[in-house]
Amino acid sequence: MELDERKLQILRAVIDEYILSASPVGSKSIRQSAELNWSPATIRNEMADLEALGYLAQPHTSAGRIPSDKAYRLYVDRMLERAALSEQEQAILNRYYETRIDGIESVLRSTAQALSEITHYTAVVMMPDLAANRLRHLQLVPLAEGKALSVIVTDAGVARDAIIDIPKDMTPDELESLSRTITQRCYNCRMTTVSDRLMREVGAELQSRGDFVKALLTRVEQSAQSGTNMVELSGARNMLRYPEYNDVEKATTFLATVEQRDELYRMLKKASDMEFTITIGSENEQRGLQDCSVVTATYRVNDMPFGTFGIIGPTRMDYNRVVNVLQGVQQNLAAILQSLLKED
Amino acid sequence: MELDERKLQILRAVIDEYILSASPVGSKSIRQSAELNWSPATIRNEMADLEALGYLAQPHTSAGRIPSDKAYRLYVDRMLERAALSEQEQAILNRYYETRIDGIESVLRSTAQALSEITHYTAVVMMPDLAANRLRHLQLVPLAEGKALSVIVTDAGVARDAIIDIPKDMTPDELESLSRTITQRCYNCRMTTVSDRLMREVGAELQSRGDFVKALLTRVEQSAQSGTNMVELSGARNMLRYPEYNDVEKATTFLATVEQRDELYRMLKKASDMEFTITIGSENEQRGLQDCSVVTATYRVNDMPFGTFGIIGPTRMDYNRVVNVLQGVQQNLAAILQSLLKED
DNA sequence: TTTTAGCACTCCGTTATGGCGAGTGCTAAT
């Protein structure tokens, strides 16, 4: 049995309706909402076929049908329609981008908030992965005996800092010259190769502090790879709007899952190969997200892939709108990041 | 009518019981849980008195009594008992402090997580207020034509960065020397007085770039005052555990409230005068927190007040435990921050 | 005078019940 045109139309109508209503849709209501001119009985027959094929399911006998994950998959693969951001959506975005544009990370945070407000789902944004960045500056600032703050700056305009131990006999002047030496030597090195580069040709001026420099650079490379807290999460509470999560039990489970930021990070990181990804329900690896769908897009800086952002919502999410919003935000984001790093 | 010893004992028993059970407590159940040897009838009479005095309330006739905000106030003012952290609590804290100690802010983030795990309430931590800090370093790193990243470092080992516009004809060398001049001139200035100091005695080398320097320093002072996102929030989902928030409606309201970080920041900032504060139910100014209580404590660096952290829970929270936990964490935090900035 | 046993009463929360409505599958007619 194949999916002919009529079956597709009916399937689509069921999905559209279910996305709106969240309750099983029946043969009658479908005929009204979409303008399908077959009789309820015909539609019922087709729906029975669709159920046999695994696209629809019945919560219990004598209830309407709900779409299966397989149906959503078909829907997103074949039935999406392009659309630009609506004026209202664009207005919300602009409001968030008007303020606090003093760095990439703050732009990304605003993006997360805007996304959740626009879609009413949960937004996640991965902070930039510095692995592909190039070192622009390293500064060691003495704080107290044996302690200093190391700050690195990359070509993408991102800074990371960490308090580090230094040899007790190290003077501020020595720290300063060390900063300059490393900056010079590793200027424009990828963050992942900083220590390699420097270690291969350790100069005389570094030799006496070899161990320290080694430890320092390891630290620097570490901090380039983002760890915990490198995901911005916004609007998790939105999920409570939806009947799926009206049960406090389920809501708690969801909130617990998204509070595990490292898991979210791994998920987003994984999605960073692809310009867009849509992961539906059970396709998710994470246990707590198996009743959710995740849609992601990548953002770039200077045409280099930099990170991923996305939307988490119930499986019954408005895929069409979400995809279009992500696309629109992706473009806006590219422009903002561009203007942040290039002359206006 | 005065509160004699017996009334106090009964009031306390009611509060203790209610904190545990979350349901109105009656004269009978109270006698069992506490070992009060008066008969239920006597206890009933006393409870009626306590109600007349405003310490207890009845949800409806023929139900048990629940404590009023006034009762909690009395409780926290007169009935708390000191206790150190339990072994288990200390173990959790240690677990969080073992990892990620590369800066004050990451310690504070871990603190928030630990607090919410230990107490099962919602934890908030205000990121350090740099107003009282002193400048240790300012670095301008060129990024592209007309763009640079400014990084400041304070004596407390905190860095803040922002992408800024620079005059197009400014060379990297000029930026570097500008960085050095400002750092030198303003070394150890309070962050709030940096621009005053520099502007009062603008040197010849800065004169030609006067406008730019002025704008830059304003920016720096701004970023010293924390803005949005300067509150770390952890465990908001914990509130869903409690019957008070079993209603999805209420839970949503709460989550919406705590997602407004600027409001939280203002609240914590206000509490920073006092070593400890306890704000009960309707004493809260924020509308969304009027069914909650907030307990805060301050943290210090080098004996200087630096910020505030605290716990938000239902009005029916275990004040005794929360206060003791905050006190214990305060001590641990002081030690960690100390070790971060002083030689070991 | 204070405390306590006894009792009638109140009211919430839970469970049982029955009707309603939306939907289905099947059959027979178109």
Add this chain to the structure above:
DNA sequence: ATTAGCACTCGCCATAACGGAGTGCTAAAA
């Protein structure tokens, strides 16, 4: 191949009935 008609299924909801926990009051006991 499509559709009208029909009997049937089940979840949902409002109502009623019930049991339990707790109260206030009164009168007896300490």
